[in-house]
Amino acid sequence: MVKQIRLNMIFHTSGRHDAGWKSFDDPTTLVDDIDHQVMLAQIAEEAKFDAIFLPDTYAVLGSSFLRKPRRGLEPAVLLAAIARETKHLGLIATASSLTGHPYNVARMIATLQQVSKGRAGWNIVTSQENEALQALGVPLAEKLDRATRYERAAEFVEIVVAYWNSLPKEAIVADKENDVYIDQSLAHHVDFDGKHFSSSGIMQLQGRYNGELPVRFQAGVSAQSCEFGARYADVMFTSQPTVDHDRTFYKKAKGFAAGFGRNPDHLVVLPGLYAVVGDSEADALARKAQFDEQMSLDFLVSNLSKQLGLPVEELHPDKPLPFDLFEKIPTDDDVINYRRGDIGGVAKENGFTVKQLVHHNLTRGQRSVFGTAEQIADRIIEWVDTDVADGFNINVDVQPDGVARFKDVIAELRNRGRFRTDYEYDSFRQNYGLPPG
Structure with missing residues (x-):
């Protein structure tokens, strides 16, 4: 039996390209127009995407909000509204594992699981953005090192999952004769006392819907992120610039999962993919260039x-990247060193000038593919069949037009027996081929 390809749609406000919003007649309502958001979700469901994924940061008005519309609506609330207007689409909310208390996230995602009738997902975030920390009143000097972040996140996830399991269906006895609604002896009391969090109690609603937990997602590229996701997530997002990097990450993630006693087939690995569909490859590249030229080169x-x-x-737009400065200006910042290898490798491999590099790097490390629906379907199938990925998180340049174009890719995959003709189940987990959790 051929492997079925998994596809999520990254749910941007106006599209993945930073200049995409300029194509709207009136872009002033994009941040908070619920009808626009519902319409995009319904298009994704019509295309039979597995899910929509809402990337999110705490919506303080940071610098990234000043040049393009970023969603201001709280993800779980927005997805609860979308849940009432869709039937099968998975709904993935981003919530930090470093701020706030796990109980609040447990209840929030469990509520989405009930409202959506089993279609909730939680994207476990371990990043620390300065603007979010400042909004939360956390001094920047108290930013956590990488090891502490993942240590704290592990406790956070364990508490969330414990609360999801704390009130099983059988504990709701509704015994009218004995005046007992919940039999506490059948519940699973959470009693957690860790290094970073403590919590005790039973959540007041079920975390499972029809016996199934929300789907857990985790995004990252580092070795620690890969190991963390393989232990705690059902689905891993990653962002790699080359096929070889993706294939290496895929092998590591599956290996970590097996090492933790998990079935590697029950860990879905989905890299990001920026796809622009055209009548030809040249047409798709021309479409990208049209948006690229609307960006401020100085800003990029x-x-x-x-x-x-x-x-x-030292960065001259019409000259190559000055690779010699990597050694002359050393840094002990892990992120910068990673990006030097990542972005620098792409620049060297393609012989990019700085201008070509910044236009290529608009997807921030995610691989790009340009061409006809047939060409893009060919590449997706090739990558899935050679253990690069189980599917992809699809970014389009502008929504909804880019999604409508990508539907032609989905039709091509469907014609080749690699993507669903319709949703087989009401359950998000079952549509993903995952166990109950």
Whole structure:
């Protein structure tokens, strides 16, 4: 039996391209227009995507909000509204594992699981953005190191899952004669006392719907992220610039899962993929270039200098990246070192000028594919069949037009027997081929 391909749609406000919003007649309502968001979700469901994934940060008005619309609506509340207007689409909310208390996240995602009738997902975030920390009143000097972040996140996830399991269906006895609604002896009291969190109690609603837990997601590229996701997540998001990097990550993730006693087939690995569909490859590239040229080149080069830890005056748009400065200007920042290898490798491999690199890097490390529906379907099938991925998180340049174009790719995959003709189950987990959790 051929492997079925999994596809999520990354649910951006206007699209993945930072200039996509400029194609709207009136872009001023994109941040908070619920009808626009529902419409996009319904298009995704019509295409039979597995799920929509809402990337999110705490919506303080950070610098990234000033040049493009970023969603301001709280993810779980927005997805609860979308749940009432869809029937099968998985709904993935982002919630941090570093701020707040696990009980609140447990209850929030469990509520979405009940409202959506078994279609909730939780994207477990371990990142720390300065603007979010400042909004929460956390001094930047108290930012956690990488090891502590994952240690804290592990406790957070364990508490959330414990609360999801704390009130099983059989404990709700509704015994009218003996005046007992919940039999506490049949519940599973949470009693957690860890290094970072403590919690005790029973959640007041079921975490499972028809016996199934919400689907857990985790995104990252580092070795620690890979190991953490293989232990705690059902689905892993990753962002790799080359096929070889994706294949290596895929093998590591599956190996970690097996090492934790899990069935590797029950860990779904989905890299990000930026796809632009055209009548030809040249047409798709021309469409991308049309949006690229609407971006401020000075702004993009300034961002690149921050990503690479290089002076902006050393980055000349029409010249190659100054690789010699990587050694002359060393850094002990793990993220910058990773990006130097990642972004720098792409620049060297393709012979990009700085201008070409920043336009390529608009997807922030996610692989890009441009061409006809047939060409893109060919690449997706090739990558899935050679253990690069189990599917992809699809980014389109502009929503909804880019999604409508990508539906042609889905039709091509469907014609080849690699993607569903319809949803087989009401359950998100079952549609993903996952056990109850």
